Amino acid sequence: xxxxxxxxxxxxxxxxxxxxxxxxxxxxxxxxxxxxxxxxxxxxxxxxxxxxxxxxxxxxxxxxxxxxxxxxxxxxxxxxxxxxxxxxxxxxxxxxxxxxxxxxxxxxxxxxxxxxxxxxxxxxxxxxxxxxxx
Amino acid sequence: xxxxxxxxxxxxxxxxxxxxxxxxxxxxxxxxxxxxxxxxxxxxxxxxxxxxxxxxxxxxxxxxxxxxxxxxxxxxxxxxxxxxxxxxxxxxxxxxxxxxxxxxxxxxxxxxxxxxxxxxxxxxxxxxxxxxxxxxxxxxxxxxxxxxxxxxxxxxxxxxxxxxxxxxxxxxxxxxxxxxxxxxxxxxxxxxxxxxxxxxxxxxxxxxxxxxxxxxxxxxxxxxxxxxxxxxxxxxxxxxxxxxxxxxxxxxxxxxxxxxxxxxxxxxxxxxxxxxxxxxxxxxxxxxxxxxxxxxxxxxxxxxxxxxxxxxxxxxxxxxxxxxxxxxxxxxxxxxxxxxxxxxxxxxxxxxxxxxxxxxxxxxxxxxxxxxxxxxxxxxxxxxxxxxxxxxxxxxxxxxxxxxxxxxxxxxxxxxxxxxxxxxxxxxxxxx
Numbered sequence: 299x300x301x302x303x304x305x306x307x308x309x310x311x312x313x314x315x316x317x318x319x320x321x322x323x324x325x326x327x328x329x330x331x332x333x334x335x336x337x338x339x340x341x342x343x344x345x346x347x348x349x350x351x352x353x354x355x356x357x358x359x360x361x362x363x364x365x366x367x368x369x370x371x372x373x374x375x376x377x378x379x380x381x382x383x384x385x386x387x388x389x390x391x392x393x394x395x396x397x398x399x400x401x402x403x404x405x406x407x408x409x410x411x412x413x414x415x416x417x418x419x420x421x422x423x424x425x426x427x428x429x430x431x432x
Numbered sequence: 433x434x435x436x437x438x439x440x441x442x443x444x445x446x447x448x449x450x451x452x453x454x455x456x457x458x459x460x461x462x463x464x465x466x467x468x469x470x471x472x473x474x475x476x477x478x479x480x481x482x483x484x485x486x487x488x489x490x491x492x493x494x495x496x497x498x499x500x501x502x503x504x505x506x507x508x509x510x511x512x513x514x515x516x517x518x519x520x521x522x523x524x525x526x527x528x529x530x531x532x533x534x535x536x537x538x539x540x541x542x543x544x545x546x547x548x549x550x551x552x553x554x555x556x557x558x559x560x561x562x563x564x565x566x567x568x569x570x571x572x573x574x575x576x577x578x579x580x581x582x583x584x585x586x587x588x589x590x591x592x593x594x595x596x597x598x599x600x601x602x603x604x605x606x607x608x609x610x611x612x613x614x615x616x617x618x619x620x621x622x623x624x625x626x627x628x629x630x631x632x633x634x635x636x637x638x639x640x641x642x643x644x645x646x647x648x649x650x651x652x653x654x655x656x657x658x659x660x661x662x663x664x665x666x667x668x669x670x671x672x673x674x675x676x677x678x679x680x681x682x683x684x685x686x687x688x689x690x691x692x693x694x695x696x697x698x699x700x701x702x703x704x705x706x707x708x709x710x711x712x713x714x715x716x717x718x719x720x721x722x723x724x725x726x727x728x729x730x731x732x733x734x735x736x737x738x739x740x741x742x743x744x745x746x747x748x749x750x751x752x753x754x755x756x757x758x759x760x761x762x763x764x765x766x767x768x769x770x771x772x773x774x775x776x777x778x779x780x781x782x783x784x785x786x787x788x789x790x791x792x793x794x795x796x797x798x799x800x801x802x803x804x805x806x807x808x809x810x811x812x813x814x815x816x817x818x819x820x821x822x823x824x825x826x827x828x829x830x831x832x833x834x835x836x837x838x839x840x841x842x843x844x845x846x847x848x849x850x851x852x853x854x855x856x857x858x859x860x861x862x863x864x
Contacts, residue, residue, distance in 0.1 A: 310436045314444040314542060314574040315582075322453060322538035326531040326701060327492050330515070333697030337514045346519035348603045349692055358520070359607040370777075374618045377785070381625040384792075385581060388629050392636030398800040403650070406800050420785075429781040431774035 369428045373419075380416045384409070439552040443569040451573065454751075455541055459707040460503035467502075469762040506731040507700075516697035518601075520706060525600035530694070537708035540586045543579040544715045545640045546724055546750050547571025547743035548735050570641060571743050580638045583716060584625065587671065590709060591617045593641025594673075597702065598690035609689030612679050612794035617671055619780040624667035626788035627660050631720050633795040634804050644724035645735050656809040659817050661721045663788050665828065668713040668761075670776070672706055675765040679773045714757035718750065722757075725750040790816050808823060 348355040387409055394402055423429060464479060471478025482505050483497035517526060550571050555564040576582070585656060591614055598610015635643050647653060654661045668679040681689030691702045718724060725746035727733045732745040771779070794812040798804050835844040845851045 310441070311574060311576040313436070313441060314448055315539070317445060318448050318452070318539045318542050318573060319535070321448070322535045323531070325538065326534045329697045329701060330527060330531065333511045333513070333515045336512055337696055340514060345516065348518060348520055348601075348688065350604065359602050359604045361604075363607075363611060367611055368533065370615045370619060373748070373781075374622065375621045376705075378618075378625070381622065381629065383639075384629055385632070388632040389636055389638055392633060392799045392804065397800070401541065402800055406796060410793070412645060413793070416603075417789070424782075431777040 366428075366431070369423075373423050373428055376416060376419050380412070383412070433661075437564060439555060439564055439567045440569045440575065442555060442564060443550065443552060443571060447571055448542070448573045451541060451544075451546060452538065455538070455708060456704075458711055458751075459704055460507065461708045462710065463506065463703070464499070464502050465759070466762050466765075469759065470766045471624045472548055473763070473766040492659060507841055510697050510700040513696040515698060518693050520541040520602045521693060522600040522602060526598050526693075527698070529593050529600050530698040530705075531593075532596060533590055534701045534705040534708070536586050536589035536593075537705040537712065540583055540709075540712040541584055541715060542573035543576075543640055544719060544750075545570055545572040545575075545644065545724060546747050548644070548733075548746045549641070549738050550740065551738040551741045568738060571747075572640065575639075575641070578631065579640045580628070580643075583712070584628070587709070587712070588621055590705065593705070594690055597694070601690070601693035603693050605687040606690050606692040609681060609686045609692070612686075613673055613690055614779075616673070616677060616679065616776060619777060620667045620670035620677075620784075623663055623780060623784035623788045624671060626785065626792055627663040627667065627722070630660050630788065630791040630795045631657060631664075633792065633799050634809065636799075640719060640724070641735070643719065644726055647723040648728075648735055651806055652721060652723040656806045657721070657813055658810075659787075659813040660791055661717075663784055663791075664717060664721065665757075665760075667784065668717060669764065670780070672713060674761060675707070676768045676771050677776055678770060679776055691786035710758055712756065714754045714761070715750070716739055717757050718753040724738065724752050786850075787816070787820060804861075 348359075350356070387405075391402075391405065391409075394405075449473065466480040478499070479502045480499040482499055482501040484494040484501045484504070485491040517523060548571060549568050552566045552569045554566040556562075557564070592615065594613045595610050598606045598608075598613065601610075632638070634653065635646055636655070637643065637646075650656075669675075673681070679685075681691070686692075691699055694702065725733055726735065727749050730745075730749075731737060732742045733749050791813070794816055795804070795809070798808050798812055803809075837844050837846045839846050839849070842851060
């Protein structure tokens with residue numbers, strides 16, 4: 299079939315990625331440079347201030363912030379790594395031998411155990427109040 | 433002729449060169465479409481003045497044009513405005529952030545199979561004896577086995593630019609906006625990944641051409657997996673930071689969010705990234721759930737037809753689906769009010785993540801039982817939805833941020849209070 303003849307696993311099928319990255323980077327850089335060149339330049343004392351809705355700015359923005367954002371980032375890592383490990387399984391599992399197959403059952407059980415470890419982490423986080431945003 | 437120059441590479445390069453322009457023009461016109469849609473939803477007309485006459489008398493007949501010249505005027509204005517760098521910003525990151533945010537948004541479309549398979553003839557290079565042998569090629573930016581994973585990985589990179597943009601501004605509003613956007617984008621990445629996992633369990637492949645072929649054979653996935661499609665659509669909106677999830681730029685709270693300090697083209701790049709993201713995720717949605725370019729009953733859009741005409745028809749049908757999904761997103765944006773920030777995060781962590789995890793489990797059991805066909809998949813989705821709806825009221829409700837009954841309020845009346853909902857003033861007349 300046509301699809302099989304097209305299946306290419308070698309590195310050269312990734313060549314267009316470099317091309318499109320180059321195009322995107324040059325587009326972005328060119329836009330920034332062109333508007334710097336063409337636009338006017340009128341700096342000013344008040345104009346250069348931080349914009350805080352017309353008030354005189356108070357202090358800097360380099361301050362401590364809510365620890366909840368760190369918690370989100372940490373829980374995200376747990377889930378994201380899990381999902382990345384599940385992707386190769388998701389595309390190979392449907393292609394192994396059909397239903398009455400002991401090996402597939404073992405494999406499914408292992409994946410369920412793997413997901414269970416994350417569910418335990420989720421429940422722990424839930425009980426600790428990580429997902430309460432109020 | 434070097435062996436790495438194949439017909440596929442030539443077609444890939446041409447496709448990229450064409451589609452990157454199509455995408456940028458689409459993005460420019462999406463901005464106008466957004467304004468038009470919002471205008472019609474709010475009973476206005478929207479932009480309708482700017483044509484292509486450029487103020488020149490000989491081109492007077494191009495005046496008006498339904499306001500189609502608006503995106504061009506906007507672009508010229510963005511370039512000619514002063515690109516101002518405030519005094520207290522982190523200058524390097526301030527310039528770098530828009531570039532970092534726009535690059536991932538622009539390279540994601542690469543793996544979308546716009547035109548299906550084309551029977552490419554031999555390519556004779558002019559003035560030489562060299563010939564690139566013809567072969568069946570995919571009219572896509574690139575064809576590789578890790579297609580879907582590439583798209584996910586690239587889409588996830590956009591969060592760096594938003595974080596850096598918020599940090600570099602050295603402004604409390606943009607900093608808070610950047611933090612919110614970061615937390616929201618990484619939170620919605622998880623249900624998106626899980627919903628995609630549930631879909632990939634049905635397909636069993638990362639290859640885009642094979643995904644479309646399977647949908648042609650077995651029906652579009654949106655019909656057998658409606659819940660997955662809805663979750664994917666919601667997370668797509670949230671990933672692009674669009675209303676009702678646009679807390680990162682909630683005007684009432686945060687001025688402009690992470691791009692408060694930006695102006696001119698660097699500001700425009702953030703918008704460009706948002707709309708390119710929308711374009712790519714709409715194409716992604718059409719690919720996974722709406723059968724890509726295929727339309728049932730139209731022979732030219734079948735993957736087996738490989739003529740040049742078929743490629744063009746497929747491209748048109750794919751773009752039609754993309755525009756439809758984007759239009760749907762715009763209607764959602766202008767009809768649903770913005771969620772509060774804690775609600776946004778709760779939807780992700782307490783709602784969508786357990787639900788999509790459940791979908792993955794149901795689908796994997798169905799795949800194990802060899803029942804990944806239309807009816808069992810649909811039943812699995814419906815059953816999980818019903819179970820969720822049945823158990824949701826049993827969960828412990830939060831006691832903070834709840835509605836407090838107010839005497840005389842239309843929206844949260846005191847218990848037992850009669851509520852006046854229709855207008856009482858004599859000037860107000862009932863519609864219809």
